[in-house]
Amino acid sequence: xxGTETRKESVLxxxxxxxxxxxxxxxxxxxxxxxEYVLSRQVLRxxxxxxxxxxEAEYGISKADFRNKMSIALKEANETExxxxxxxDTDYINEKTFRSLSVDCVELIKMLIATVKTTRxx
Numbered sequence: 786x787x788g789t790e791t792r793k794e795s796v797l798x799x800x801x802x803x804x805x806x807x808x809x810x811x812x813x814x815x816x817x818x819x820x821e822y823v824l825s826r827q828v829l830r831x832x833x834x835x836x837x838x839x840x841e842a843e844y845g846i847s848k849a850d851f852r853n854k855m856s857i858a859l860k861e862a863n864e865t866e867x868x869x870x871x872x873x874d875t876d877y878i879n880e881k882t883f884r885s886l887s888v889d890c891v892e893l894i895k896m897l898i899a900t901v902k903t904t905r906x907x
Contacts, residue, residue: 828872835865
């Protein structure tokens with residue numbers, strides 16, 4: 786069982802990092818192409834926080850600390866999904882860009898939910 790959790794967390798770590806990179810590029814695009822600073826900062830903050838919290842959780846001082854960091858990462862992922870919807874619905878990003886980022890974000894949300902649920906049982 787532990788081996789499975791470790792692999793899942795490793796996948797979560799790599800996917801959250803890759804998503805953070807995509808979010809940084811999105812923020813750069815929003816600033817360069819649309820001179821949009823407020824929404825770009827919001828999505829940048831929440832989108833990159835996911836991976837940072839996953840990394841921080843790796844060295845949690847207890848299972849409760851680990852679960853707390855993962856729960857916060859889940860909240861940040863949910864917030865990021867909100868900002869992506871706002872960006873799409875205000876025409877800052879097109880549907881194709883939104884779908885691509887949204888699929889990754891929802892995947893992270895599902896992984897984080899599973900991680901949080903697993904740690905609650907332990």
